[in-house]
Amino acid sequence: MDLQSRFSPELYSRKGEIRMGFEFSERVKQIPPYIFFEIEKILEEKKRAGVDIISLSIGDPDLPAPxxxxxxxxxxxxxxxxxxxxxxxxxxxxxxxxxxxxxxxxxxxxxxxxxxxxxxxxxxxxxxxxxxxxxxxxxxxxxxxxxxxxxxxxxxxxxxxxxxxxxxxxxxxxxxxxxxxxxxxxxxxxxxxxxxxxxxxxxxxxxxxxxxxxxxxxxxxxxxxxxxxxxxxxxxxxxxxxxxxxxxxxxxxxxxxxxxxxxxxxxxxxxxxxxxxxxxxxxxxxxxxxxxxxxxxxxxxxRTYRNGEPPEEVRNNIATYWERVKFLAKSLGEIGFECEVPKATYYVWAYCGGNSMETARKLLDIGVAVTPGIGFGKHGEGFLRFSATRPINDIMEACNRLAKLRNILH
Ligand SMILES: Cc1ncc(COP(=O)(O)O)c(C=O)c1O
Structure with missing residues (x-):
């Protein structure tokens, strides 16, 4: 018997194999699955299976720190x-x-x-x-x-x-x-x-x-x-x-x-x-x-701010996000999503109606990962969040793929 099984007999068998896990507290049990992790998990599986996916799902800046x-x-x-x-x-x-x-x-x-x-x-x-x-x-x-x-x-x-x-x-x-x-x-x-x-x-x-x-x-x-x-x-x-x-x-x-x-x-x-x-x-x-x-x-x-403005490197990053969100919102509009070019953030919030998780899954099948609106609450249902945190060429390719899907839009 190893040390772990001697000190945690309910969890480990005599041979030291894990027998059971511990139950989460009621507080933690209430927490719904983090939608980003769910999407990331499916994404990883698809990638492992060799599917080429462009991820516009997570809001992690891809542009470098100055x-x-x-x-x-x-x-x-x-x-x-x-x-x-x-x-x-x-x-x-x-x-x-x-x-x-x-x-x-x-x-x-x-x-x-x-x-x-x-x-x-x-x-x-x-x-x-x-x-x-x-x-x-x-x-x-x-x-x-x-x-x-x-x-x-x-x-x-x-x-x-x-x-x-x-x-x-x-x-x-x-x-x-x-x-x-x-x-x-x-x-x-x-x-x-x-x-x-x-x-x-x-x-x-x-x-x-x-x-x-x-x-x-x-x-x-x-x-x-x-x-x-x-x-x-x-x-x-x-x-x-x-x-x-x-x-x-x-x-x-x-x-x-x-x-x-x-x-x-x-x-x-x-x-x-x-x-x-x-x-x-x-x-x-x-x-x-x-x-x-x-x-x-x-x-x-x-302390690199001057007259309320960020330094050049940050301004360049913001300009890059602007080109991306502008292109993304315009293309999504042409495809049939209802959305506006945002004044801020690198997100495009696009309405397509229906079950957003189902739509996000269909998009994954054609190689584009987005976040279903339902992950942000009941009133997010029917929307998808596109994050412009990929290079413009990837966003263009994602939009080409989406254009083939006009018929799934409600
Ligand atoms: C609205 C909002 N607040 C806070 C955060 C968290 O930022 P931080 O990385 O500083 O914890 C995020 C990150 O995505 C966010 O979208």
Missing amino acids: RFILEALAKEAAKPENHGYSNSRGEREFREAVAWWMKERFGVTVDPEREITALIGSKEGISHLTRAFVNPGEKVIIPDPGYPAYLNGGALLNDAQPLFMPLERENHFLPDVDFIASSKARILYVNYPNNPTGAVADKWILRELVEVARDNKIIICYDNAYSEITYQGYKAPSILEVEGAMETAVELHSFSKTFSMAGDRIGFAVGNNSLIEGIVKVKSQMDSGQPKYIQHAAAQAL
């Missing part, structure tokens, strides 16, 4: 002093760079000591906020369709009750203020520029959100992960530009999209002091901070 960031990462990683623990709130230098950037980019003044925390990617902020401020059974508003982490990491893993707020096409996928006012929710997750719809929210909408949140004592979690991936002169606002937002909101930012640093896992939360303290309190029991060298390189990346 060279100056790669060099800064290497230089900072080579310093021995950058390999000790950081702290959960983040290095002072990083938070000062964030405060500088919030002023430079949005004209917003924040205190690096009290109103900012580093995050290991903005995703963790989504979950930690609910954990810090919502008791079991209390409601949190989840946009539907929406980025799945609001429901899963935000609500379900924290025993909160999800309250789905439909984002309707007729309403340009914008939040419903009356719904929020009558919700009795503790937290409102809101995300513009929006994944998956590509919708944007102008400042008057943010003003309405702040007003309704203040009147009803609701915390706003404003996920601004795509604030920099915008086109044709459109500039995404920060909710913190709105008067009174500091009383009720925390905003999340990510380096994943702007600087193509998705795997480096770095982001930050900025906003109301007590909300930041809550996130930091949870974080301090779960992580020991982002690696210092990543924070230092990320701080240098922020």
Whole structure:
């Protein structure tokens, strides 16, 4: 009998073979399969079977991080002093760079000591906020369709009750203020520029959100992960530009999209002091901070902004995304999908009606992977999300393949 089977007799037989697994907690059992993983799994199987697939499904930037960031990462990683623990709130230098950037980019003044925390990617902020401020059974508003982490990491893993707020096409996928006012929710997750719809929210909408949140004592979690991936002169606002937002909101930012640093896992939360303290309190029991060298390189990346504009390498990446989404939306329209060229994000949200999972499977059969709208919530049904995170030639070839499928569109 080996060591494992002696110490875990229910799990291992006398011969050391695994006998049974452990049951997930009720909390984890509620989590639906992550649709991206499902699609990736089918994709891997198809690839293994030799099928040539163009993947427009996952929103992982394919364009490289600017060279100056790669060099800064290497230089900072080579310093021995950058390999000790950081702290959960983040290095002072990083938070000062964030405060500088919030002023430079949005004209917003924040205190690096009290109103900012580093995050290991903005995703963790989504979950930690609910954990810090919502008791079991209390409601949190989840946009539907929406980025799945609001429901899963935000609500379900924290025993909160999800309250789905439909984002309707007729309403340009914008939040419903009356719904929020009558919700009795503790937290409102809101995300513009929006994944998956590509919708944007102008400042008057943010003003309405702040007003309704203040009147009803609701915390706003404003996920601004795509604030920099915008086109044709459109500039995404920060909710913190709105008067009174500091009383009720925390905003999340990510380096994943702007600087193509998705795997480096770095982001930050900025906003109301007590909300930041809550996130930091949870974080301090779960992580020991982002690696210092990543924070230092990320701080240098922020400081490359001039007059509110990103550096040339980032501007070039954004221009490339623009060419792709423009081509993609135009081609999909010609094929028979209903969609618009987005003002921001690298997603094209296309309506084709019917069962989106079934349509996505049919598309896989002709070598194109996309994400079915149902993966983003009930109100995503009938839509497909195309991610322009492949070179233009791949997107053109994907559109050629799709053109043959006109007849499957409802
Ligand atoms: C809306 C939205 N928020 C947050 C994230 C997570 O970003 P990060 O890599 O910073 O955790 C994503 C990633 O796809 C996203 O689409």
